[in-house]
Amino acid sequence: MSSVLDHRRDYLRLMRQFTLDNGHFTVTDIQKSAGIPRSTAQDWVNRLVREGCVLIRKEKHGRIPAHYAAISALPSSTCRRIFTTVDGDLVEIYHDCISGACAAFCGYHHTLAGGMLSNVERDGTLLRESAKIGSRDITVGLSPHSAVGVCGIECRDDVIIQHIRCIGGPAYSLSDMMSRAEGVVRVESRHREHLVEGEVWTKALIQVTVGIDDTDSREGGATFALALALLNHVSRIKGVIPISHHVAMLNPDIFTKTAGNSASFIEVAIIPGRYAVLVDKIRKFVADESLSGEWGIAIRKGISMPEGLREYGKMVREQVISRPVAEATAERFDITLFGGNGVIGALGAVALTNLPHEILLDPARNDF
Secondary structure, X not given: OHHHHHXXXXXXXHHHHHHHHHOOEOHHHHHHHHOOOHHHHHHHHHHHHHOXXXXXXXXXXXXXXXXXXXXXXXXXXXXXXXXXXXXXXXXXXXXXXXXXXXXHHHHHHHHHHOOOEEEEEEEOOEEEEEEEOEEOOOOEOOOOOEXXXXXXXXXXXXXXXXXXXXXXHHHHHHHHOHHHOEOEEEEEEEEEOOEEEEEEEEEEEEEEEEXXXXXXXXXXXXXXXXXXXXXXXXXXXXXXXXXXXXXXXXXXXXXXXXXXXXXXXXXXXXXXXXXXXXXXXXXXXXXXXXXXXXXXXXXXXXXXXXXXXXXXXXXXXXXXXXXXXXXXXXXXXXXXXXXXXXXXXXXXXXXXXXXXXXXXXXXXXXXX
């Protein structure tokens, strides 16, 4: 019996090491490393699979052998969510990590690599990257070069495909972690000398921005709190992924304001077929939860910010805007409005999206 236990310990240790080094192992790896017959190696792998110590990472396919992994050696993925929104040839890539340090690392190296990314921003553990459909060569390697970059973005049917080139730790993330993130359809990777190249497939989602204003009263309530509650509420809808919540300061001289005259906006990504359901849920929730009868909602689909809409964002910080002006602006840019006079500020919040916090929170800043 002791001989069997010794063999079990030795073979399992070997399997764990292969898993740590390569992310998986094959029966041939164990056969050659342990110097045992292939049938013996296969028997031990099968036995440890039955015991729950080893799992099958990839089934045998033609001449490609099955890939296995020792469970105790598998690291938990640092990638929590990866999803993408698309608007024509514009793409927003969202990568939510469990570590702010890892998000900062990827953000730094993606910026350094350039490639198809035009803008990279980090908000805590969420990395938000702007890109266009297309491809561009990048240099990846040891310092001072980037360790990872996005060299191509492809839209195929209802999916977005990121073409990634990397080395070292990011290569391990691409080949062994990203496929476990929520929102990822599949990952394909391959080695090219010292580099790893691969594709990350995610669904092509629609980006929706929801502006909210005038939901509180002098007796209580706060628009930012209702907006957060709304984000949590709609996140329960199947096919809806929450992105962010922001506060935007508007004209501080409006006499009807309850306090500092702030509005809020939230952003979500949705499967195209769920838009009508989302709009209905938003309208009902805000109407039910608002303490003011003048509550207003503005709902916009898309990523790009038209110059005319951004101009409205500046106006709502400097002037007293009438409701007809807000309604005409919303119609011009295909934005849906619901509610009372709060639609003026709600539309202003939508018009201020994609700006940094330091501008959103300073109503005197119109240098954008």
